[in-house]
Amino acid sequence: MSNPAIDAAFADEPAFIPYLAAGDPSYEASLEYVEALARGGADIIELGLPFSEPIAEGSTIQNAIVRSLQGGMTVGRYFEFVTDLDVDVPVVCMTYYNLIYQYGDESGPEPFVRKAKSVGIDGFVVPDLPAEEADPLREACDRHGLDLVFIVAPTTDDERLDRLVSLSSGYLYIQARLGVTGARDDVSNETTSSLDRLADYDIPKAVGFGIKTGEHARDIIAGGADGIIVGSALVDIIAEGTETDSPTEEPAAELESLCQELKAGALEGAQ
Amino acid sequence: MPETDTTFGDYGGQYVPEALMPAIEELTDAYERYVLANEDGFMDEFRERIHDFGGRPTPLQRADNLSERYDRDIYLKREDLLHGGAHKLNNALGQVLLAKYMGKERIIAETGAGQHGTATAMAAAHLDMPCEIYMGRRDVNRQRPNVFRMRINGAEVNPVDIGRGTLKEAISETMRDWATTVENTHYVIGSIVGPAPFPAMVRDFHRIISEETRRQTREQYGRLPDSVVACAGGGSNTMGIFADFTSDSPFSTAPDSNTDADEDVSLFAVEAGGSSLDVDEERGVAPNSASLSTGSEGVLHGARTKLLQNTDGQIMESHSVSSGLDYAGVGPELAKLVDDDRVTPVNVDDDAALEAFHRFSQEEGIIPALETAHAFAFLETDADLGEFVVVNVSGRGDKDLEAALEETAKRDLPNAPTMEVFDE
Incomplete structure (x- = not known):
């Protein structure tokens, strides 16, 4: 079972999936930045709910999380943020398990999922939740019709891959390279071998970790991916805008234009 | 799939990124074979080394x-x-030796006070393994003598500037290194924390x-x-x-x-x-x-x-x-x-x-x-x-x-x- 809005995002053409941390660097500015992603052609938005110990993130997103938390982001404010957000594409919440767990009760993580659904969230990516620990969240997502997206790493062997595919709904997040998130100058050839291994599985495959240009996007889609996930390259724009104290419109325009480039690259790769 | 229980009642488990899970499975297998079952005389070698190199038993x-x-x-x-x-050498020596048995080529570790870092640096020098230590910036400043000791034993020391610069940040940063280098690197965690099998294994050393x-x-x-x-x-x-x-x-x-x-x-x-x-x-x-x-x-x-x-x-x-x-x-x-x-x-x-x-x-x-x-x-x-x-x-x-x-x-x-x- 998977969420129809997310299925639709992959239906006709490759999905472009940008990520930003909600509330970076402030609630109001971040609303504008996330809406710029949608204007730039986002098919799904991965919206980070910041956690103080983001062990899977490189320095770019760690700094975004610090800015967001310093700007007053909390779990409650995050749900308000999603409610206030004026976009017409599905939103996937990317966060760490402790925040989901603390919102829960004896029944497990269900209260978080229920609340997420009520504000319009369509799915989750939880980087520190491997298949081994995922059953309670998987069940809660099934109950509410939300997707739970698992990450496939270059180190994932075939046995684990089968298990991840059977647990995952919506799409699979293909980690393009070992390590943490962060924009890179080249696209890893680990990506191609991951995509080859996955060709026979009937679930959309979105590739992330390191993508920053339209050319990367084109190559990855041409290599067999169904979508691209881009985070750090976009967060860099906000970091710079924050550092130079630019008016919100400027980074927002840059975000929109980089999104257009990435989306165009993805479409070109699908030709 | 390894059979060892990963939990202690309601606590424990393995909440780590997928990229690390294959290494965790490999480590669980090595823990069961070498530590619990003394395969290839691993525990005998550990006891001999902690005696001769470490000076056990302590009075x-x-x-x-x-x-x-x-x-x-x-x-x-x-x-x-x-x-x-400090007691830290028991675990550091045990894990560096285990990494050798597993065929790993590089050691990383976090340290707070520097005691685990120095113990790991000593064990790595003793067993001829390259070693890098992550240490919060604040702790680097609070514990200078230990930084000198690690460097003198040949270890690299990487200060961690994120957050308050203490043990929590050092652990997060070491996990990030491991997520990048997991294929040839063993993470010698310094306490009975982290994903299974670390808490049980560190206790056993x-x-x-x-x-x-x-x-x-x-x-x-x-x-x-x-x-x-x-x-x-x-x-x-x-x-x-x-x-x-x-x-x-x-x-x-x-x-x-x-x-x-x-x-x-x-x-x-x-x-x-x-x-x-x-x-x-x-x-x-x-x-x-x-x-x-x-x-x-x-x-x-x-x-x-x-x-x-x-x-x-x-x-x-x-x-x-x-x-x-x-x-x-x-x-x-x-x-x-x-x-x-x-x-x-x-x-x-x-x-x-x-x-x-x-x-x-x-x-x-x-x-x-x-x-x-x-x-x-x-x-x-x-x-x-x-x-x-x-x-x-x-x-x-x-x-x-x-x-x-x-x-x-x-x-x-x-x-x-x-x-x-x-x-x-």
């Missing part, structure tokens, strides 16, 4: 002056006499402390102690000396074990009360490191355990005068033993720990680590410790001299020496 010594002061028999388990000056303590108390005193007291941050020295007094250890079927007698041994885990047990939810600061005493259940660094966190689940910045206790989490096995009422969590504040640091130095001629000083400060309380008490001297205080004198100068401690000898 159990009667503290005559403290015994008189408290009117009970106080014995010291002298882990400060282990090579390197340290349990030699409790094995010796049981034998030595029987030989020297004719029976097991009434109480065992150890400081607890992450909890590795704590579980090291508690392990064979609890029934959960896979080794508790040791020939001399006697579960009934063990149940009569009280186990006290002394946490850092810091400057206060109150938390500042607004600023996300808990000015202590008392996660067993005051924490709540949550997920951090790969395990479900007791944590210092706010209501959302954001991890608090902890505090202790002692870097080695300055951590917002604690080993999942200790969390379970506390819930089971097998271990009693207690805490003492910064002031009491410093006072105990000076008292112990003067009365027994042993300068303790500031971590260890917390265990001695607890002796001042009126807890029911019985006639015969063993205190784990988890480490010596040479690394802390600068910090201890600086912190002492800020306070009016009745028993602190002045440093006026330096005045013109």
